Amino acid sequence: MINKEIVVCYNTIGKTLTRTFQKSTRKKIKHYTRGDDMSQSMAAKHSIWPREKDIIFNLSARAQQAEKELGTNNVINATIGALMDDEGKLITMDTVYDEYKSLDNKDISAYAALEGQPDYLEAVKKVCFKDYLPEGYIKAVASPGGSGAIKLAAWNYTEEGDEVLTSDWFWSPYVSITEEIGRKVTTYKLFDEQNNFNFNSFKESFLNIASKQERIFTILNTPAHNPTGYSIPDEEWDKIIDLAKEVSKNPDKKIIFFVDIAYIDFASDDNASRKFFKKFSNLPENVLTIVGFSMSKGFTAYGMRMGSAICITSSENVSEEFYYACVHSCRANWSNCNRGAMKLLSNIVNDEAKFKAYTEEKNKHKQMLRRRADVFVKEAEKVGLDILPYRDGFFVSIPCENSRAVCEELTKDNLFMVPLKAGLRFAVCAVNEDKCKIAPSMIKNALEYIKSKDLAEVK
Ligand SMILES: Cc1ncc(COP(=O)(O)O)c(C=O)c1O
Incomplete structure (x- = not known):
């Protein structure tokens, strides 16, 4: 067996780890295994990860x-x-938790719809886009936090082995979420030498992926990016979207923007930070935008685990496909989401005084x-x-x-x-x-x- 494998040993924070690759394909066939602790292992090979503390x-x-x-x-x-x-x-926030505590027990206790409660899904669209609702077919599906939305999008819109593009400064769970399902994060340089958005690096990486994959799945965490606090300016969005339009002329290519807006509610200007949503209107049918909405920061509801994946597309068929793909994943992974959190959001958003x-x-x-x-x-x-x-x-x-x-x-x-x-x-x-x-x-x-x-x- 060993001669069919290349075993690479290296040291990570003082511990020897081994990574094993298939000799012919160089495909990783075992994830990290501890060189010094091979006595008994029960987990499936794909589930063995480094035992280091976060x-x-x-x-x-x-x-x-x-x-x-x-x-x-x-x-x-x-x-x-x-x-x-x-x-x-x-x-x-008092306005959030007073509302939560006033809910009828049944509104917290009962199962929710797999796709999320209808009033929640409407309220999410309202609070996410405010005055900048793009034109097109827009459908939301509930998820456990923004993390759940990333999982829904990454699972349903990439193939096994695909590279997923994001910037070199990024929120590290993007790797865990995609790596667990056999995808790989690739990065472009977020900043150029003048500390402006590095469109050239973005373009190069985007085109590189387009040259080898059917799907180009890009995660853009903006506004108020974690960890830098950067927001992609509107004029850079124009360039990004023009590039997508250019690549989309090849009908075999499928372009997916995952826009992670986990921190949008803490961008100083509610309006200015949402203007870019309009740019996702009327894009070619092979360009799909998925917005990752989260209640964690905006509603100080970190532990409630509530969010949503929202698609924007010019094709009705693509939006229906999105909906059924995501609902299937919900059922297969976590079933329904936190009903009380959904109710509290729709109660606040749909009541002018509360909002x-x-x-x-x-x-x-x-x-x-x-x-x-x-x-x-x-x-x-x-x-x-x-x-x-x-x-x-x-x-x-x-x-x-x-x-x-x-x-x-x-x-x-x-x-x-x-x-x-x-x-x-x-x-x-x-x-x-x-x-x-x-x-x-x-x-x-x-x-x-x-x-x-x-x-x-x-x-
Ligand atoms: C960049 C980014 N995206 C998404 C999330 C998702 O958060 P949650 O799953 O709590 O909604 C976080 C949370 O820290 C984050 O920093």
């Missing part, structure tokens, strides 16, 4: 421990991807987020800390090498943030203004220290 949760646990020992005032916990108040407590109160409450939090981000960005500029272009949202990113070492160094000053492949993620959503003001110089110092240490080691 780095975000690990650092987050360390930050919480430090908060317990030293008090929250003495710790900067910038690891959390949820909106926290100035004392570091989770913000839960106004909810919007006012959300806007207060949005303003708080904006103030924190402004302080961080301004201070970063002042101390000469390079950050990626932040526009809106929960996170700011700092490009750097050796991000794990920098993060580790910062923990000595009780600043906890998330190391990414190409930099650091600072959660302005979770850190008060005072701390956002002092963090940039701390990060700058740690970066310089690690850089000088690395240089000294090289010499």
Whole structure:
């Protein structure tokens, strides 16, 4: 057996892992298996993954421990991807939870329709598009959070082995979700040298995939991208859509945009951030847009697991196909979704007074987020800390090498943030203004220290 395989051993955070490839095809035939622990394995081969703890949760646990020992005032916990108040407590919107608690038990308890309750699906379209409903056939299917929407889209609109395109700065579960079903994430460079959207890199990767696959499935997380806080400007959307139109002239190609709008409710300008939806009107029939809607951030409903996949297409047939494909996946994976969460959203969205109160409450939090981000960005500029272009949202990113070492160094000053492949993620959503003001110089110092240490080691 072994001579039919190439076994590649390598070290990941101090543990030896092996990856086994078919010699002839170089296709991965075993996922990661621990070189040192092969005694008994029960899981199917495709279900064996590295046994490493999620780095975000690990650092987050360390930050919480430090908060317990030293008090929250003495710790900067910038690891959390949820909106926290100035004392570091989770913000839960009263207008949301008062509504939830007023629901009749039956509205929470009963099974929901597989595709989602009809009033929820209508309310989702209303709150997602607001004044910018595109023209075309638009159908929504309920999903457990935005994550469920990604799964619905990736499963139903890519083939096994397909490459899925997203930017080099991306939310890492895109890999888990697609990798689990035998797809592979490929990236383009999000920014060019001037820190503008790198359309050339996007185009190159898009065309490369188009040259070898029938489907070109692209995930664009905008506005208020995680982890950078970037939003794709409307004029760049025009170029992206023109490129899609060009490629769509080949009737054998199927172009799917998955637009992940998980953070849209925390973009400063509700209208400006939605204008781009109109651009998905009247596109060729072989261009399909799927919007991933989530209640997690916009309704502070992270644990309720409610979202939706919404298709926009100029073909009635494509929209019907979308609906039946997704409903089948719902049945096959999680059956129906959280009925109480659906009811609360439709009750709020369909009642003018409730929606106004909810919007006012959300806007207060949005303003708080904006103030924190402004302080961080301004201070970063002042101390000469390079950050990626932040526009809106929960996170700011700092490009750097050796991000794990920098993060580790910062923990000595009780600043906890998330190391990414190409930099650091600072959660302005979770850190008060005072701390956002002092963090940039701390990060700058740690970066310089690690850089000088690395240089000294090289010499
Ligand atoms: C970029 C991005 N997309 C989608 C999601 C999905 O969130 P949920 O499944 O909680 O709706 C998240 C959550 O953190 C995210 O950061």
